[in-house]
Amino acid sequence: MKLTDIFNIAEKTFSFEFFPPRDQIAAVDLGINIGQLLRLSPAFVSVTYGAGGIYTVEYV
Numbered sequence: 001m002k003l004t005d006i007f008n009i010a011e012k013t014f015s016f017e018f019f020p021p022r023d024q025i026a027a028v029d030l031g032i033n034i035g036q037l038l039r040l041s042p043a044f045v046s047v048t049y050g051a052g053g054i055y056t057v058e059y060v
Contacts, residue, residue: 006043013043
C-alpha cells in the first residue's frame with residue numbers, strides 16, 4: 001500500500017518515526033516503546049537511518 005492510498009482512505013492519520021539505537025540498552029528500550037506505540041495502530045512507521053552521517057550498523 002502506498003502512503004497516498006492511506007491518506008485517501010483515512011480522514012486523519014498519524015505515524016511514528018524511529019531512530020536506530022546506539023547501543024544494546026537503547027535497542028531494548030526501542031523494542032519496548034515500539035510495542036507500546038503499535039497498540040495505537042499508526043498508519044505507518046519510518047526509520048531514519050544515518051542522520052547526520054552516523055551509522056548504527058550493529059543494532060539495525
